[in-house]
Amino acid sequence: MHDELRRQVLDASHDLAARALAHASFGNVSAVDRDAGVVAIKPSGVACAELRAEDVSLVSLDDGTVLDGLKPSSDTPTHLALYEAFGAIDGIAHTHSTYATSWAQALRPLPCLGTTHADYFNGDVPCTRALHDDECGDGYERATGDVIVETLDGRDPLEVPAVLVASHGAFAWGISAAEAVEHAAALEEVAHLAFNAVALAPVEPVSAALLDRHFGRKHGPTAYYGQR
Amino acid sequence: MHDELRRQVLDASHDLAARALAHASFGNVSAVDRDAGVVAIKPSGVACAELRAEDVSLVSLDDGTVLDGLKPSSDTPTHLALYEAFGAIDGIAHTHSTYATSWAQALRPLPCLGTTHADYFNGDVPCTRALHDDECGDGYERATGDVIVETLDGRDPLEVPAVLVASHGAFAWGISAAEAVEHAAALEEVAHLAFNAVALAPVEPVSAALLDRHFGRKHGPTAYYGQR
């Protein structure tokens, strides 16, 4: 059942572990087949590195009903909320990667301080507000998704393919599970660069002109980077 | 003699080394068989990575008498004090891991700044007071155990499965040697996250609601994380 979708989640999960973005059983990956209305997602409590194809969970896109595989990640409602709100994304990666999580724990958005950042994110990567106490109840994971959507505040999710969740970690996404992992990896790297930079000087974000140049080199009609 | 107990200490010691939590011959692991009144522990001066099954030391739980194997870790009296005070724990790991030890050297308790922390520790990980001069004499290692117990101050050792020892390092524990190592690894990771976070902003601990949600997701009657 949905072998290709499962394979995407399997490969992306292994990639997340290989890039040292997922400690212990933290971190998970999902992919959606919107035509079939099915989401494949890492099972709960299974380390990304040890995931096997047959264990990948399948749930329905509309209400999260488990269709096959092991019990899905407890973060499944967060993923579903993002797929619902962001129609252009087909893959999600969640990490507690060290530097991205450090900014999230400091409750600070990640400013765009350089071209490495601008190559992937069209401006700052925002950080959610803290969840209210009544959002930490039974609907906690759904509320996490909702606050990510609230935080993106209408910006294009493919131009800002990640959000920091306050006191928690990062959610990144893309047009596939593989791209979501790539964005999670880029986020960790630019979070490290920015951590170091602000330790060296009180520094302002790059100019709009430089941001446009670099984001535009790689994205949209003006792109000229790569073998296309 | 007590092959299974020795095997637990052997495997956990190798795991401690493989996770880069034990430099040189620092770090040690023990496990207790309470029915038999026997503790297995790493021998003194042997690197965790190079430990062999037959070298694991066996000592009596009540007074530390050596029963078999090499000369036990010089920290054995610390382990015995913890087993005596905390009846629910059956494994202990001691490390000088980099970030946990940095907080211990700074004499600062490790605040709960995020959900990664809250998944393992129900609140801050406390740091002991400095030992008094008269506690640095012949009974030094026993005094180290006693000050850990004093520092936990009646909190449930399975809800706070680690303590920072001032100017020294970390002791972590659990229901087995393997779990003790897992807690030592989690402690190092959250110590790193917190080190970075406080460099970025003066940050407060997470709300009680978020702490309860995450600790409760994984522990006790409300747990719903993992394949159970």
Place this chain on the structure above:
Amino acid sequence: MHDELRRQVLDASHDLAARALAHASFGNVSAVDRDAGVVAIKPSGVACAELRAEDVSLVSLDDGTVLDGLKPSSDTPTHLALYEAFGAIDGIAHTHSTYATSWAQALRPLPCLGTTHADYFNGDVPCTRALHDDECGDGYERATGDVIVETLDGRDPLEVPAVLVASHGAFAWGISAAEAVEHAAALEEVAHLAFNAVALAPVEPVSAALLDRHFGRKHGPTAYYGQR
């Protein structure tokens, strides 16, 4: 065609990746054959680690016309500007390596704080000014090269074989692609040392006497380091 030149770029690109100086597809290397008027350079969007000999791009030194191989790096005009201005260099390496880029994002030149630095760089490694908005248009990559030349300000490029590009990363060079990578690696290491040192104390550059001693040990007529 120009197999030896391509081989240099291939080997140096793999070396850049092996030293963890090039994340994702960031980073590129070139080498010039000035007699033939040909530059070999990494193709656009190809990861350094995965580069193959037949994919290395060949372009003309004078105007960048593509002669063979895949589409060249989008940074090619930067490389050509440097070869044009610095007649003594025959290889260039560009990185977003973590610590060098951190200083570049902080817009700070890298001061010479120790002999490790002085062994490679005869004084500080300067940081360019930010590019003006009108330099971020179509001629952006050429402008990047020009501002590097402007920043070197007449200093000998073989005595200061690297420049930090503000909000971007590092360009390093040498008498060959291999030496350019060696300089990029040295830059990253001394950028890390300096990052740590300024966190520990407000520290001044080393004395001219110590700088002269160390740079002179390895370079020019007074050199006595190594097997020569």
Place this chain on the structure above:
Amino acid sequence: MHDELRRQVLDASHDLAARALAHASFGNVSAVDRDAGVVAIKPSGVACAELRAEDVSLVSLDDGTVLDGLKPSSDTPTHLALYEAFGAIDGIAHTHSTYATSWAQALRPLPCLGTTHADYFNGDVPCTRALHDDECGDGYERATGDVIVETLDGRDPLEVPAVLVASHGAFAWGISAAEAVEHAAALEEVAHLAFNAVALAPVEPVSAALLDRHFGRKHGPTAYYGQR
């Protein structure tokens, strides 16, 4: 000639590289046979990782005359000055390891902030004064050795088996080349711990009682650590 002495330097040099304490061709190791009046030392410009037994340099202890092997390390006069002043040491390791060098570049002695430090060093690891301009001339490497001796200021070199050289790096020593490398590795680790600790809090050195306890556990007549 002196195969065993060469073997010690060879093994210790490889160990220094394997522990990531020697970048590029930085770092060197020597060992002395005092009865024969011969010092074996890494050759100049050869990376520790690539050293071969037949290339190890042999020089005379009294005046540095080259006896066999490649041209010796340019730091040979520093090593000879230390062997001359410290009769109890038979091996030396020199590194530019990251954290030790960071303290050296900050011109700060490394305070004893914890038991990891106290297990190896009986108090702070001092940092030399900056060399005067006239010490940076032809006798520079000898002056480096002399300032290390001056800095130790009569303390027992086996109780303080390392010194930070201002704006340069670390020299460590011991009763053998292997022990010198072990001390260089311990220095790097405790320099990292102390770097982190002082970032977290303004922290005082440990008490004399705790220092005595830990240093005495491993050294001298009171030692009870290890399998002895």
